[in-house]
């Protein structure tokens with residue numbers, strides 16, 4: 128996990144609050160306290176008999192070590208997994224395809240969007256892409272540049288952006304920091320945005336996140352997938 132320089136943290140906080148946004152309200156989610164990303168992945172692996180797993184961003188293998196598949200690849204430039212590369216470098220040379228991709232690398236809008244679109248290229252028919260950290264509860268946890276240790280980044284913007292894509296069907300499950308679910312098929316609910324992604328603020332997210340992210344709870348997820 129990236130170490131944050133204390134001076135940089137203070138600078139980034141002031142910069143963000145002064146020049147980008149200063150919005151204090153907090154979203155209250157109903158995340159299950161006994162069901163986590165590894166449980167969701169285990170559910171999908173069993174239900175669809177998935178064999179090939181890719182994880183982008185592994186840290187200390189908190190998730191990667193729990194994946195009960197022989198064919199698993201974990202990509203991280205610094206720690207964990209079994210491929211020591213950035214996701215961009217990995218996709219440049221990759222020729223394998225996957226049933227399940229878990230995206231949890233660099234949590235910035237542009238990088239997550241790139242990770243999603245690259246994953247789509249290598250996704251098997253009937254495969255699923257999951258994206259971690261889609262539901263931040265405060266402005267500070269999603270601020271880029273980062274100044275909080277506990278950080279979701281602006282992953283949510285990548286979901287909002289791609290909810291407009293006619294060829295991707297996307298939901299977000301209200302659990303474990305918010306998990307985006309992406310299927311390569313016709314978009315059954317195309318989002319119509321009146322603001323450019325770059326101009327969206329946390330305040331917009333706060334007021335519209337259920338629609339923007341197409342939020343479903345775990346029971347709804349299990350009925351749909």
Ligand SMILES: C[S@@+](CC[C@H](N)C(=O)[O-])C[C@H]1O[C@@H](n2cnc3c(N)ncnc32)[C@H](O)[C@@H]1O
Pocket residue numbers: 128129164182183184185186187188189190191202203204205206212213214215231232233
């Ligand atoms: C939040 S951690 C991953 C946690 C893990 N997936 C889990 O479920 O507990 C994010 C990881 O992304 C890695 N990372 C940062 N930039 C990356 C990049 N460009 N490509 C792939 N991984 C990256 C970091 O080194 C860090 O280990």
